Amino acid sequence: xxxxxxxxxxxxxxxxxxxxxxxxxxxxxxxxxxxxxxxxxxxxxxxxxxxxxxxxxxxxxxxxxxxxxxxxxxxxxxxxxxxxxxxxxxxxxxxxxxxxxxxxxxxxxxxxxxxxxxxxxxxxxxxxxxxxxxxxxxxxxxxxxxxxxxxxxxxxxxxxxxxxxxxxxxxxxxxxxxxxxxxxxxxxxxxxxxxxxxxxxxxxxxxxxxxxxxxxxxxxxxxxxxxxxxxxxxxxxxxxxxxxxxxxxxxxxxxxxxxxxxxxxxxxxxxxxxxxxxxxxxxxxxxxxxxxxxxxxxxxxxxxxxxxxxxxxxxxxxxxxxxxxxxxxxxxxxxxxxx
Numbered sequence: 185x186x187x188x189x190x191x192x193x194x195x196x197x198x199x200x201x202x203x204x205x206x207x208x209x210x211x212x213x214x215x216x217x218x219x220x221x222x223x224x225x226x227x228x229x230x231x232x233x234x235x236x237x238x239x240x241x242x243x244x245x246x247x248x249x250x251x252x253x254x255x256x257x258x259x260x261x262x263x264x265x266x267x268x269x270x271x272x273x274x275x276x277x278x279x280x281x282x283x284x285x286x287x288x289x290x291x292x293x294x295x296x297x298x299x300x301x302x303x304x305x306x307x308x309x310x311x312x313x314x315x316x317x318x319x320x321x322x323x324x325x326x327x328x329x330x331x332x333x334x335x336x337x338x339x340x341x342x343x344x345x346x347x348x349x350x351x352x353x354x355x356x357x358x359x360x361x362x363x364x365x366x367x368x369x370x371x372x373x374x375x376x377x378x379x380x381x382x383x384x385x386x387x388x389x390x391x392x393x394x395x396x397x398x399x400x401x402x403x404x405x406x407x408x409x410x411x412x413x414x415x416x417x418x419x420x421x422x423x424x425x426x427x428x429x430x431x432x433x434x435x436x437x438x439x440x441x442x443x444x445x446x447x448x449x450x451x452x453x454x455x456x457x458x459x460x461x462x463x464x465x466x467x468x469x470x471x472x473x474x475x476x477x478x479x480x481x482x483x484x485x486x487x488x489x490x491x492x493x494x495x496x497x498x499x500x501x502x503x504x505x506x507x508x509x510x511x512x513x514x515x516x517x518x519x520x521x522x523x
Contacts, residue, residue, distance in 0.1 A: 192284065193208050222268050231259040232505055260288070263276070279308040329355045347491070502520045
């Protein structure tokens with residue numbers, strides 16, 4: 185593909201606290217030309233996810249940070265528009281990791297072909313993609329829910345939390361979701377079938393959660409931390425399991441929060457209540473990918489699983505949308521429609 189402009193969003197500087205629009209820089213460059221064995225991808229959809237905040241910082245993590253002046257990384261759905269790879273002809277739709285840009289080169293490794301007739305391609309970034317697999321593997325492998333148990337999930341209206349709760353219902357649990365705002369709480373109970381939903385913005389969140397969990401909490405899927413964790417912690421039953429997926433309430437912290445040292449109390453509860461508290465990254469469970477696509481794909485076709493997408497138009501709006509994501513402004517899986 186000769187000519188054309190590749191629009192790219194670069195990391196301009198590392199944020200201190202909450203990211204600002206000035207931490208990003210939009211540039212225009214010539215569209216690259218694929219070499220032998222390569223394909224040129226045109227981005228259709230870009231996924232925005234909380235983990236990206238960690239990659240903007242230079243601190244130690246499970247992946248290398250994005251370098252200053254480098255394109256922001258991210259999952260994409262893309263179309264092959266020029267190909268020097270016989271296995272990937274033009275017109276092929278793929279799931280990729282093309283980043284925050286309109287075009288990307290690939291040698292084909294790491295690409296996954298998508299069938300638009302089987303499911304909308306955007307679902308490869310949500311319910312049938314990384315967030316969905318995070319929910320499936322974290323809940324079933326670490327949470328190990330059993331019929332009749334109480335499952336509580338934070339950020340329950342998001343792409344991970346909403347699927348965690350729905351899988352919990354399929355497995356016979358009583359499911360309580362914690363989300364921000366009345367509309368999200370109604371979505372959980374009225375559309376997704378949660379047994380109860382608690383607004384974390386309520387002044388009496390802790391008492392409302394306790395009332396919704398009269399038998400305590402057996403599984404808590406942690407996406408948030410902060411005040412939500414503090415409300416959950418006293419309600420954990422003996423042998424409760426806590427998959428720790430995210431801590432979005434702390435991603436913009438620049439110092440240790442004020443207050444008493446709660447670590448001794450946590451460790452005492454881990455010991456006396458025999459809690460399982462385990463952090464995980466979805467790639468830890470890569471071997472379960474086929475099981476995930478089979479099970480969640482089947483539940484989706486049967487109508488047992490539903491999903492919601494929050495779509496932003498235009499790559500240039502990705503930074504502002506991402507900043508809003510960290511504040512809980514999105515309602516469902518946050519996607520940028522690039523092309």
